[in-house]
Amino acid sequence: MANYITDLFYGVGDKERFVDGVSHALNTLQSDGIFAGDNLITWNKNMGFLRDxxxxxxxxxxxxxxxxxxxxxxxxxxxxxxxxxxxxxxxxxxxxxxxxxxxxxxxxxxxxxxxxxxxxxxxxxxxxxxxxxxxxxxxxxxxxxxxxxxxxxxxxxxxxxxxxxxxxxxxxxxxxxxxxxxxxxxxxxxxxxxxxxxxxxxxxxxxxxxxxxxxxxxxxxxxxxxxxxxxxxxxxxxxxxxxxxxxx
The missing domain is CATH 3.40.50.150 (Vaccinia Virus protein VP39)
Known part of the structure; x- marks a missing residue:
């Protein structure tokens, strides 16, 4: 199962702190199918387009x-x-x-x-x-x-x-x-x-x-x-x- 994780987010005051927080949260997940970026964070998704x-x-x-x-x-x-x-x-x-x-x-x-x-x-x-x-x-x-x-x-x-x-x-x-x-x-x-x-x-x-x-x-x-x-x-x-x- 593919994941897509980037640190590209908009409207964030303290970007380093925010990205660290996102990384910590994602590391707690017992799931794949993770997408993080473009102000969208989701998990347990198929994201079939990554296999196209x-x-x-x-x-x-x-x-x-x-x-x-x-x-x-x-x-x-x-x-x-x-x-x-x-x-x-x-x-x-x-x-x-x-x-x-x-x-x-x-x-x-x-x-x-x-x-x-x-x-x-x-x-x-x-x-x-x-x-x-x-x-x-x-x-x-x-x-x-x-x-x-x-x-x-x-x-x-x-x-x-x-x-x-x-x-x-x-x-x-x-x-x-x-x-x-x-x-x-x-x-x-x-x-x-x-x-x-x-x-x-x-x-x-x-x-x-x-x-x-x-x-x-x-x-x-x-x-x-x-x-x-x-x-x-x-x-x-x-x-x-x-x-x-x-x-x-």
Whole structure:
């Protein structure tokens, strides 16, 4: 039985003390199937995705840093949802791309070039103080070019630079099978729903990366309100901090 244990946790004041405490607690368990990282600690779980060689290779082959590697359970959620949706008619969308790591993992895992569809990516790729989303360490004027280069082997991946929703004028899919939304900003994520939700085909899925994280409570509130006003489906909050919606 595999375990996955890392010291990647967020919002911890005294990290050394916290990690020591976690290690002590885990050492008391008479159980395998332990996962610790990305603010998720659980045990006695099968974690079958750790035995999926193709999935693990898709991560390792992209040379993840420690933070990216710690997202493995979130990445499993994405790959599972995208694989299910690959059976449907429609393109894929990612709103909030950053370094393109998750897109590249997903494309490698699915063999995206064989799926006969487009993958639309939307991001501004840089940050200025007036922007509502928070800055990340790799935001820069060069990031857009770096992401395009990273995804060069996937010609049907379309990297669209600009602020949402204005950048949608550069191109949008007519039908969508799968969306991943990770914009760290409630207004931008609602704008994505405004423009693209009706293009999501029945059975299509949206994975919201920030939905279950307390720091991004404004996004959960805004997205729940948007769906409720339209009497649409509800989002399932996952222990990974993600949210999952299946359009009926």
């Amino acid at each position: 060689d193709k999935f693990i290779s898709a991560i390792k082959d992209n040379n993840p840093d420690l933070q990216e590697e710690s997202l493995i359970w979130r990445l499993h959620t994405l790959c599972w949802a995208a694989r299910q949706c690959s059976r449907l008619e429609g393109d894929f969308v990612e709103a909030g791309v950053y370094k393109g790591f998750t897109v590249k993992v997903l494309c490698d895992y699915l063999g995206f070039n064989d799926l006969a569809r487009d993958y639309y990516l939307y991001d501004v790729f840089y940050h200025t103080p007036d922007m509502k989303h928070h800055a990340l360490s790799s935001h820069s004027d060069q990031l857009y070019t770096q992401v395009c280069e990273r995804l060069r082997d996937y010609p049907r991946v379309k990297v669209v630079q600009g602020l949402v929703p204005d950048s949608f004028v550069k191109g949008m899919p007519e039908k969508i099978a799968f969306m991943h939304i990770d914009m760290n900003n409630a207004d931008a994520e609602v704008a994505v729903l405004d423009q693209l939700y009706e293009r999501l085909v029945p059975g299509g899925m949206i994975v919201f990366d920030d939905y279950g994280w307390l720091w991004y409570g404004a996004q959960q509130h805004a997205e729940d309100a948007w769906l409720s006003q339209r009497h649409y489906e509800r989002i399932l909050e996952l222990p990974t901090g993600q949210g999952l919606l299946v359009k009926l």
